[in-house]
Amino acid sequence: MSARLILVSHALCPYVQRAAIVLAEKGVPHERRDVDLARKPDWFMQVSPLGKTPVLLADGEAIFESAVICEYLEDTTLPRLHPANALQRARHRAWMEFGSAVLNGIAAFYNAADDHALAARAEELRSRFERLEAALGDGPYFGAEKFTLVDAVFAPVFRYFDLFDAIHDFGFWHGLPRLQRWRRALAARPSVVGAVTPDYGLRLAEFVRSRRSALSALLVQMQSARTAVATG
Numbered sequence: 187m188s189a190r191l192i193l194v195s196h197a198l199c200p201y202v203q204r205a206a207i208v209l210a211e212k213g214v215p216h217e218r219r220d221v222d223l224a225r226k227p228d229w230f231m232q233v234s235p236l237g238k239t240p241v242l243l244a245d246g247e248a249i250f251e252s253a254v255i256c257e258y259l260e261d262t263t264l265p266r267l268h269p270a271n272a273l274q275r276a277r278h279r280a281w282m283e284f285g286s287a288v289l290n291g292i293a294a295f296y297n298a299a300d301d302h303a304l305a306a307r308a309e310e311l312r313s314r315f316e317r318l319e320a321a322l323g324d325g326p327y328f329g330a331e332k333f334t335l336v337d338a339v340f341a342p343v344f345r346y347f348d349l350f351d352a353i354h355d356f357g358f359w360h361g362l363p364r365l366q367r368w369r370r371a372l373a374a375r376p377s378v379v380g381a382v383t384p385d386y387g388l389r390l391a392e393f394v395r396s397r398r399s400a401l402s403a404l405l406v407q408m409q410s411a412r413t414a415v416a417t418g
């Protein structure tokens with residue numbers, strides 16, 4: 187790969203993180219350029235047909251859609267992160283797609299308007315996690331010892347739950363040991379750690395608070411309780 191790469195990003199975007207993780211795993215030099223999605227600059231609208239991050243600029247040519255960006259990096263750089271076997275590769279791509287469905291479920295969860303909807307969205311996430319548990323082997327990663335593109339997709343998924351678990355025990359992980367082990371292995375991976383800035387947790391909490399949803403209300407309660415304890 188000799189193209190000059192710029193990853194057009196947003197600090198909280200899980201789809202950006204996928205691409206950032208893949209770039210790091212492959213050791214590909216690149217520049218990261220953050221945009222404010224609340225005030226999208228003209229140059230960004232010209233390169234992003236849907237006005238979404240991520241976009242990868244390869245020698246100025248815009249590639250959009252995170253899964254396509256990952257596949258482009260896979261086609262052009264080593265080491266390979268997909269399995270060599272075509273059937274296995276198809277299976278991995280299918281689970282990457284499942285990762286996007288889980289991200290949609292996460293957005294529905296943090297936007298749920300009331301407690302009833304929040305519990306229903308939590309239940310939907312839990313049933314997706316049960317499906318994942320059944321698909322996992324002995325780990326530590328999705329495809330066993332080797333880190334693959336499926337891992338790059340699920341690391342940003344699991345990162346949300348550091349905040350969700352701190353707000354309340356929604357029972358996402360009970361009885362799902364393989365999923366828990368996978369989550370821990372991903373959280374410790376340097377490419378995953380480096381895909382966000384150190385203030386990510388604070389920024390995510392601020393974002394969730396701003397949703398004015400049932401989860402925002404629980405977060406505010408938790409933060410008030412913590413302040414009360416800290417101030418004695």
Ligand SMILES: N[C@@H](CCC(=O)N[C@@H](CS)C(=O)NCC(=O)O)C(=O)O
Nearest residue numbers: 199200201237238239240251252253
């Ligand atoms: N399917 C897209 C989803 C990208 C996406 O939804 N990006 C969000 C940020 S995480 C975005 O740019 N939203 C801005 C908007 O929709 O206006 C992908 O995989 O790249």
